[in-house]
């Protein structure tokens with residue numbers, strides 16, 4: 422893994438922007454795996470302020486809450502439109518439909534979309550418990566898209582975005598670890614000391630389902646963009 426320690430989210434966003442531009446220079450019709458949460462926001466700000474052109478590209482998001490529609494400002498569809506898609510249009514944007522009546526059919530549909538659009542470059546955040554997407558600790562490493570019961574730790578962590586903890590949805594649809602591992606290139610962002618334990622486990626710990634992000638150690642092209650606080654527990658810097 423290539424670990425890039427940065428002094429700000431702006432600096433991290435600029436590094437990622439260059440990697441996106443390199444990918445688009447190779448293929449304007451690239452497929453990008455996108456993430457929500459606070460971690461990729463610096464990158465989205467840099468992308469919006471830049472001349473990057475996604476009009477021939479496709480995006481596939483990692484996850485969506487069950488039960489929130491696109492008008493709900495906490496849905497991930499709303500987030501993506503607000504932070505990126507309304508300002509930088511793509512040829513096509515895919516997110517799981519958390520309002521689907523038949524969630525199992527939606528899971529199959531999303532797997533088909535991922536199969537038809539292999540991801541060239543995937544961005545990830547990391548949960549305090551080491552989750553990526555909404556693949557919580559204990560998730561099998563070969564799982565594809567699935568409906569997740571969120572852990573109490575994730576509900577508590579994400580409550581900061583809602584009026585109170587009771588408002589946080591209890592389920593989400595998430596791309597699986599099996600699909601994430603097929604991405605040709607991955608960038609993982611981590612900022613702040615609350616991510617330090619997860620980053621230490623991800624980079625230096627054993628590869629274990631207890632820390633889902635540790636599977637990234639098995640992949641050949643992973644860049645971790647993190648600040649000093651998030652890398653403070655690393656033994657080898």
Ligand SMILES: O=P(O)(O)OC[C@H]1O[C@](O)(CO)[C@@H](O)[C@@H]1O
Nearest residue numbers: 457458459460545546547548554
């Ligand atoms: O970037 P944040 O807000 O700390 O969240 C980290 C991770 O948690 C999720 O938001 C899910 O809880 C992921 O999508 C994200 O990668």
